Amino acid sequence: MLEMTDIGVEDAVAYRVGGKITEEEMTSVLSIFKDKIDKGEKLVVYQEIESIGGAEFDAMVEKLKFLFDVGLSHFSKIAVVTHKKWIHHLADFEGKLFKNIDMRGFSIEDKDKAIAFLRNA
Numbered sequence: 001m002l003e004m005t006d007i008g009v010e011d012a013v014a015y016r017v018g019g020k021i022t023e024e025e026m027t028s029v030l031s032i033f034k035d036k037i038d039k040g041e042k043l044v045v046y047q048e049i050e051s052i053g054g055a056e057f058d059a060m061v062e063k064l065k066f067l068f069d070v071g072l073s074h075f076s077k078i079a080v081v082t083h084k085k086w087i088h089h090l091a092d093f094e095g096k097l098f099k100n101i102d103m104r105g106f107s108i109e110d111k112d113k114a115i116a117f118l119r120n121a
Contacts (some may be wrong), residue, residue, distance in 0.1 A: 002029060007046050009118050010037075014046035019053035026059035033074075042076035044118050048111070049082035078103040079114035087090045 002025035013032050033043055055063075066090040078101060080091035088105030095103035107115040 002026065004029070004032075005046075005048070007115050007118070009044065009046070009115060011041065012044045012046050012118050014048075016027055016048045016050060017052070018050035021053075021055040021059050023062060025056035026062045030062060033066070034070070037070055037074045043074050044048065046079045046114065046118055047078065047080050048108075049080065049084065049087060050088075052084075060073050072098055072101060075101045075103075077101070077118055079106055079118050080104070081106045081108060081111050081114045083108045 001014075001018045003013045004018050005016050011034070013029065013042055015029055034045055047100045075098075077107035078091070078095075080087060080103070082088065082105070085107075088107065097103065104114075104117060106117075
C-alpha cells in the first residue's frame with residue numbers, strides 16, 4: 001500500500017507506505033515526480049514507512065525505468081519517517097552516498113522535525 005498524504009508543505013510529495021507496493025501505486029507516485037520535473041521543480045519527498053511488505057516486480061521495474069530516465073539530480077530533500085531504526089540508518093547512509101540529495105531518517109516521534117526539515121527546502 002502506498003497512499004498519498006498531506007503534510008502541509010506546499011511543494012512536497014508526501015506518501016505513506018505499508019505492506020506491499022503495487023505497480024499501479026508506484027506508477028501513480030512516479031507520475032507526480034515526472035510532472036514536477038517537467039515543470040522544472042526540484043523534488044522534495046516525505047516518505048512515511050509503517051511497514052515493508054516488498055513491492056511487486058513490475059513496481060520495481062517502473063521505479064528503475066524512472067531512475068534510469070531521469071536520474072537522481074532532480075531530488076533536493078528526502079525525509080524518511082519510520083519506527084525502524086535500520087531504515088533511519090539506511091536513509092542517512094544514502095544521504096551521504098548521494099551528495100546532491102539531502103536525505104535524512106526520522107523516527108515516527110520526530111515526524112514534526114522531518115516536516116520542518118522539508119519546509120526549509
